[in-house]
Amino acid sequence: MVFQQDSYDDAAEQLVGSIxxxxxxxxNKSSFTRARRRLGPLVLEAVFRELADPLAPVGLEGSFYRGxxxxxxxxxVLDAPDTPANRAAFGGPVKNGQPAGFPQVRVVTLTExxxxxxxxxxxxxxxxxxxxxxxTLATSASKMLVIMDRGFPGVELWKAYLGFGxxxxxxxxxxxxxxxxxxxxxxxxxxxxxxxxxxxxxxGGVLVRxxxxxxxxxxxxxxxxxxLDPVAYPAAELAELYHARWEAxxxxxxxxxxxxxxxxxxxxxxPDLVRQEVWAxxxxxxxxxxxxxxxxxxxxxxxxxxxxxxxxxxxxRSVVRQCADTPKKIKKFLAVLAAKVRRKLDNGxxxxxxxxxxxKRPDSKYSSKLSYRINTRDRQPTRRITAKAIxxxxxxxx
Numbered sequence: 001m002v003f004q005q006d007s008y009d010d011a012a013e014q015l016v017g018s019i020x021x022x023x024x025x026x027x028n029k030s031s032f033t034r035a036r037r038r039l040g041p042l043v044l045e046a047v048f049r050e051l052a053d054p055l056a057p058v059g060l061e062g063s064f065y066r067g068x069x070x071x072x073x074x075x076x077v078l079d080a081p082d083t084p085a086n087r088a089a090f091g092g093p094v095k096n097g098q099p100a101g102f103p104q105v106r107v108v109t110l111t112e113x114x115x116x117x118x119x120x121x122x123x124x125x126x127x128x129x130x131x132x133x134x135x136t137l138a139t140s141a142s143k144m145l146v147i148m149d150r151g152f153p154g155v156e157l158w159k160a161y162l163g164f165g166x167x168x169x170x171x172x173x174x175x176x177x178x179x180x181x182x183x184x185x186x187x188x189x190x191x192x193x194x195x196x197x198x199x200x201x202x203x204g205g206v207l208v209r210x211x212x213x214x215x216x217x218x219x220x221x222x223x224x225x226x227x228l229d230p231v232a233y234p235a236a237e238l239a240e241l242y243h244a245r246w247e248a249x250x251x252x253x254x255x256x257x258x259x260x261x262x263x264x265x266x267x268x269x270x271p272d273l274v275r276q277e278v279w280a281x282x283x284x285x286x287x288x289x290x291x292x293x294x295x296x297x298x299x300x301x302x303x304x305x306x307x308x309x310x311x312x313x314x315x316x317r318s319v320v321r322q323c324a325d326t327p328k329k330i331k332k333f334l335a336v337l338a339a340k341v342r343r344k345l346d347n348g349x350x351x352x353x354x355x356x357x358x359x360k361r362p363d364s365k366y367s368s369k370l371s372y373r374i375n376t377r378d379r380q381p382t383r384r385i386t387a388k389a390i391x392x393x394x395x396x397x398x
Contacts, residue, residue, distance in 0.1 A: 033273075041272050044279035048121065051286050055293045056114040061302055063114025065241060066233070068145040068167060071119060072248035073137060073152065075108035075130040076256060078281075079265045080274045089271035091127035102265060105274055108133035109251070109282075110140055113147070113244040115303055116251035117289045123278050131157055141166035145227075147245040153224060155195050158206050162226055169225045169238055177208050177224060184209070186230040187394025193224065212393035213239045220393050239390050254308045255285050288312060 054071075056063035063070055079102035080086045092103040104126040110119045120140035122133040131152050138160040146161060150171040161168055177191030184190065194205035211223040213235075223242055227233040256262075260281060268274045289303075291311055296303040 036268075036273055036276060037270070039276070041275035041279060044276050044283060048118075048279050048283045048286065051283060051290075052117070052119055052121070054112050054115075054119055055117045055289060056112055057297075060114050062244065062247075062304075063112065065145050065237075068143060070113040070147070070241070070244055071141060071144045072111050072113055072147045072245045073108065073134045074111070074149060074245065074248040074252070075106055075133065076252045077104040077106050077126060078256070078260070078278065079103075080105055081265060081267070081269045083269040085271055086269060086274060090125035090274070093126070105266075105278055106130065106133065107278060107282075108137065109248065110137045110146070111248040111251050113247040115289060115293060116247060116254065116308075117293075118251065118282055118286055121279075121282055123275055135160045138164045138166065145169060145241075147242060149245060153193065155193060155204065155206055158193065158208075158226075162206075167226055169223055169227075169242060171242065172210075172222050172224045174220075174222065176222075177210055180210075181207070184230045186235050187392060188212075188230060188235050190228065211235045211238055214391045214393055215388050217389075217391070235392055236390065239392065251285070254288075255281055258309050258312055259285060259288075288315065291315070 054069060056069065058064070080090060082099075082102050086103040087099065090103045090105050093100045106124045106126055106128060107121060108124075108130050109121040111117070112119055120137045122136045124133050131154055134148070134152055135157050138157075141161055142165040145167045146169070148168070148170040150173055153170050153172045153176050158168065172193075177193045179191060180189040181192055182190040188209055188211045191208055191210045192205045193208050207228075208224040208226065209228045209230075211225065212220050213223075214220055221239070221242070223238060225233070225238060227238070266274055266277050268277055288308065288311055292303050292306045292308065295306050295311070
């Protein structure tokens with residue numbers, strides 16, 4: 001996965017090109033496919049689960065809130081080759097009743113906010129929901145404060161995470177828990193979230209605290225949390241904390257744009273091999289994140305300041321230069337990176353930036369060119385901004 005854009009032949013050449021005994025006998029690409037089939041997806045999944053631990057040390061900025069490790073649950077999709085097997089296994093976008101674009105595999109992760117490390121992950125198809133995959137990650141979220149977007153609230157998910165000792169901070173749409181049960185002194189209120197079709201007093205629901213606020217006078221943002229004490233967990237702190245959810249998006253960008261390559265399609269026409277590729281990408285990303293954490297720790301800086309792209313490029317070059325004494329080379333590679341971190345890899349303190357959300361490409365190459373222009377013509381480049389002003393929207397006691 002370090003050389004996702006390369007063919008099997010090129011990737012093999014990168015791996016053994018400098019080893020004299022192996023450089024003259026690169027196997028045929030069909031041999032790689034057969035070997036991957038023998039390996040299967042479960043081995044790579046097991047490797048990921050063995051590696052995927054939280055990486056942030058206690059006290060790392062942006063990694064903890066009042067003793068709880070900050071994590072975010074979110075999902076992304078990856079394009080797979082358009083084969084009948086992939087289409088049947090994963091599904092994909094549909095337009096006017098016909099398949100549009102590639103089959104897509106859906107990945108939902110539990111991401112550590114302070115480091116971008118994936119703590120856990122679940123892989124499914126495009127036609128499956130993110131919430132169902134997110135529920136399976138609850139076992140890994142103990143003692144964490146988990147942040148999610150408004151596509152995730154649900155009674156089953158809520159009970160699953162709280163049952164494993166996690167706490168939640170989730171954005172919600174206006175109909176969810178909109179009837180106050182009790183007003184709190186800070187202007188927030190307690191409400192009940194129920195299953196679809198249940199009445200408000202149904203015992204199957206859950207009691208949540210609702211926090212409403214505006215950012216720079218914009219739309220009202222509603223957050224649900226199980227942290228009910230307004231003194232121990234001030235509403236203003238939780239409202240500001242929700243922004244940390246975007247760290248998961250930054251991790252996905254590292255995987256999709258830099259590690260995989262922009263608009264790249266996975267190489268496998270078989271669903272099991274597609275899953276194998278996905279787990280391999282997660283393994284490589286976690287390993288690169290560990291390298292970043294080592295560099296940041298050795299140089300006493302925040303890992304946000306270490307360039308993921310440059311670490312990825314240095315890793316690729318180290319593979320090309322490797323020889324039979326690989327362990328020594330790896331140790332030397334880390335030493336070289338540590339020496340360069342302040343001079344080349346340090347991006348400096350992270351600056352506040354924003355970008356408009358627009359459709360970057362149509363769902364299908366057959367989509368209307370006019371509709372594509374309408375979605376992209378007003379797009380502005382990413383730009384620096386000043387800090388946003390958060391204004392709490394206090395409830396009015398009836």
